Amino acid sequence: MPLHEHPAATDAARELIAARGGRVTRTRVAVIQALQRSAHPLSHDELGAALDGAGIAHDRVTLYRALDWLVEQGIAQRIAGGERAWRFEIRRDGDHRHAHFHCERCGQIVCLEDVSAAAPTLPAGFAVARAELVLHGACADCGREGVERKER
Amino acid sequence: MPLHEHPAATDAARELIAARGGRVTRTRVAVIQALQRSAHPLSHDELGAALDGAGIAHDRVTLYRALDWLVEQGIAQRIAGGERAWRFEIRRDGDHRHAHFHCERCGQIVCLEDVSAAAPTLPAGFAVARAELVLHGACADCGREGVERKER
DNA sequence: AGTCTAATGCTACAATGTTGCATCAAAAGC
DNA sequence: GCTTTTGATGCAACATTGTAGCATTAGACT
DSSP: OOTTOOHHHHHHHHHHHHTTTOOOOHHHHHHHHHHHHOSSOEEHHHHHHHHHHTTOOOOHHHHHHHHHHHHHTTSEEEEOOSSSSOEEEEOOSSOOOEEEEEETTTOOEEEEEEEEOOOOOOOTTOEEEEEEEEEEEEOHHHHSTTOOOOOO | OOTTOOHHHHHHHHHHHHHTTOOOOHHHHHHHHHHHHOSSOEEHHHHHHHHHHTTOOOOHHHHHHHHHHHHHTTSEEEEOOSSSSOEEEEOOSSOOOEEEEEETTTOOEEEEEEEEOOOOOOOTTOEEEEEEEEEEEEOHHHHSTTOOOOOO
């Protein structure tokens, strides 16, 4: 059992899962909590590290499948980031259509809560399910003068 | 030598390359032409097929490197599409910051020429180099009633 | 034609996901 | 509480997408 687990947060995660008729498993609970605690979207790798940190055994495939399920259920959402790997974040109430900033120096993805992708006019017949706006550049930390470029 | 090659288009591509001080090679010329001819951004795979069709021998690595060079030189640009693989398109005059539409049924990427990603207000210190706006949904063909869902 | 070196084409590898299948354990029934 | 059922897991093997190192080829220049 993970040390110092917060009961209230755990219960919220468990309910979120049970409400969808899914089985409440260590992996799913831990993934939801990790996503909820994080200020920015997490990659599969970062989530794996979080599970390790929580003392929860898992394997790559299990994590992929847990994430697939969460996305399918609308609990989490997948975003495309700047690199090849997907990143995941919890879907907050409402549509939560915020934009993301990808720092090309440190690789970090930051949520831009108050920036939303405007739905533009489209050719006839096109139906938009969701819009993804990603800004690429240098974040506040990396953009400062004198800051060493981090290897990445 | 490719059959029925259009001399004018070939010359334009050759000049584009030479102007950057690069060597004019079969691969680069063919890649530029394929990108110019295509109405939508092409994946690495699609480009490979195009080269095969033009009777131009190549290998995966060469194609990746040719594309890297074209992007580096500002001749082409990379976009993130809906799937894992990059897609490439020719950079037209000016900044060419148009948006893209990703059809979740047929996987196709369509350029939305007159939709541009609005540069939003950012936290202090953030510098935006480029913005990527991708709309996900169903394209005109796939959205029509009675159209069979294509496997993908 | 000969020289120089950027591009190419291997081979091998790395990163990110996916599939199939036997096993385990969460939820439900007894 | 014990058993059953089946969703979730863990493992092995594979698929896709992209990179690195290095010997060889072929543009460009003389």
